[in-house]
Amino acid sequence: MNIDTDRLYLRHFNKHDAEDLFEYLSQDKVIKYEPYNVFSKQEAYKEVVNRSNDSSFIAVCLRERNKLIGNLYCSMINPQKLILIKLVMFLMKNFRGLVMLVKL
DSSP: OOEEOSSEEEEOOOGGGHHHHHHHHTOTTTSTTSSSOOOOHHHHHHHHHHHHTOTTEEEEEEGGGTEEEEEEEEEEESTTTOOEEEEEEEEOGGGTTOOOOOOO
8 A cells, every 4th residue: 555645655664664663753742642652762673563564554754755754543443333533643743844635
C-alpha cells in the first residue's frame, strides 16, 4: 500500500526506519497525549520491528528527503456492532506544517 502526493508519501514501515522513528518518538511534544513515555533508541529499534509487522501503522515520509517524519495509526473499533475507524497521526515537531489530503 503506497499513497503519494507531491510532498509526502505513505507506505508500510520497514527495518530501515528505526533512526527516524526514534527521532520523533523521543520528542515530548510528539507523544504528549500517548499512554507511553519518550522512546530510547533501543526501544525505537524494537518498535520498528513491531510496526513493520502491523498494518495498522503507516509510515508518513517526506518525498524530497526520502525521510520518515511521522506515522498514521488506523484501527477498527468494535466492528461487530458499529464500524468506527480510529485514525491518529504523529509528525515530527518541525514537519507539522505539512498538510496532506487523501481522497478515499
